[in-house]
Each structure stands twice: as structure tokens, then as C-alpha cells.
Amino acid sequence: MPARAYVLITLETPLTQQVVERLKKVRSAVAVHEVIGPFDVVVELEADTYEDLTAALRQQIRPIQGIRTTVTCPFMQG
Numbered sequence: 001m002p003a004r005a006y007v008l009i010t011l012e013t014p015l016t017q018q019v020v021e022r023l024k025k026v027r028s029a030v031a032v033h034e035v036i037g038p039f040d041v042v043v044e045l046e047a048d049t050y051e052d053l054t055a056a057l058r059q060q061i062r063p064i065q066g067i068r069t070t071v072t073c074p075f076m077q078g
Contacts, residue, residue, distance in 0.1 A: 002049040004030075004075040007025040015066030016040060022064050028056040039071075046063065049057065 011019050016034070023032045023043055031044040043061070047053045053074070062070060 001077055002046050002048060003053050004044070004046045005053055006073040006075075007043040007045060007057065008071040008073065009041040009061075010038075011040040012066045012068060012069045013040075019064055019066040020036065023061065026056060026060045028060075030055065 001003045009019075009023075009026060020032060020041060023029055023036060023041065026043070026045075028045045028047045029043050033042045034040065035042050045053050045056060047056060053072075057070065061067070
């Protein structure tokens with residue numbers, strides 16, 4: 001069963017569209033949604049392992065200019 005997580009992201013507002021476009025290119029990103037509330041974007045990630053998810057976060061998502069914070073919510077498989 002694949003590893004899956006939601007990533008809740010806050011952005012620097014002027015860069016929202018550029019960040020969303022970059023997030024859509026992340027290979028592990030299944031869906032990217034702009035939302036209203038305490039977070040600006042929710043990304044659904046899926047990878048073979050949780051280590052692969054962590055690598056996607058560290059190497060592809062967090063370095064994107066305009067991302068302020070991320071909160072990762074792994075799915076509980078049941």
C-alpha cells in the first residue's frame with residue numbers, strides 16, 4: 001500500500017500562483033488545491049514509502065520560494 005499524506009502550506013501571498021504551478025509539477029503530488037482558511041494550499045502526496053514522501057517534502061516542496069510553512073498529515077492506513 002502506498003504512503004500518502006496531506007501537506008498544509010502557508011504562502012507568501014504575492015507568489016501564490018507561481019508556487020501552485022511549481023507544486024503541480026512535483027512528481028508525488030496527486031492533487032494541489034488552493035483553499036481559504038489558516039492555510040493557503042493543500043497538497044495530497046503519494047509515494048511508495050514514507051521515506052519517499054519525506055524526500056519529496058525536503059527536496060521538492062520546502063525549497064520552493066514563497067512557501068512559508070508546511071504541516072504534514074500522513075494518512076493512517078487501516
